[in-house]
Amino acid sequence: MEPTPQHIAAYFALMEAGALLQQLVEQQLREEGDLTYIQFRVLAQLVEAPGQSLRMTDLADGVVYSRSGLTYQADRLQQNGLIARTPSPDDERSVTVTITEAGKEALARVLPGHIDLVARELFGPLDEEDVTAMADVLTRVRDNLRHAPRRRTPRRHPKAT
Numbered sequence: 001m002e003p004t005p006q007h008i009a010a011y012f013a014l015m016e017a018g019a020l021l022q023q024l025v026e027q028q029l030r031e032e033g034d035l036t037y038i039q040f041r042v043l044a045q046l047v048e049a050p051g052q053s054l055r056m057t058d059l060a061d062g063v064v065y066s067r068s069g070l071t072y073q074a075d076r077l078q079q080n081g082l083i084a085r086t087p088s089p090d091d092e093r094s095v096t097v098t099i100t101e102a103g104k105e106a107l108a109r110v111l112p113g114h115i116d117l118v119a120r121e122l123f124g125p126l127d128e129e130d131v132t133a134m135a136d137v138l139t140r141v142r143d144n145l146r147h148a149p150r151r152r153t154p155r156r157h158p159k160a161t
């Protein structure tokens with residue numbers, strides 16, 4: 001499919017809107033809870049999970065983040081007492097992550113400001129018909145991307161000397 005000017009405009013508008021919204025969200029989360037967006041997503045995923053626990057691999061897939069990057073973020077969350085990590089009872093190779101009471105409190109502290117920011121900045125200029133259409137379109141795009149084969153970063157070849 002050859003992209004049209006409308007396709008290109010839609011693509012750049014989506015990418016720019018996402019980047020601008022992410023900057024605002026990151027700022028709000030840092031100011032109100034000293035959290036990164038990924039840390040916020042981890043806490044939000046855990047509080048909604050059965051038993052408020054997930055395996056690290058499932059958590060990484062849910063927040064769409066690399067396993068190594070998530071390990072770093074989990075280290076920080078654990079150091080701050082917001083999560084606990086334990087060996088998985090089902091699989092000795094897995095780690096289970098559980099939100100702590102302090103994690104629930106941190107999430108509760110940032111959530112009202114987060115909801116206000118998203119309502120104002122993302123949904124403010126839209127009517128309900130726009131929101132319904134946006135949810136439909138973005139859900140289809142997300143589902144398509146989640147079902148696409150995962151691409152790994154190609155291995156680097158050592159430089160010839």
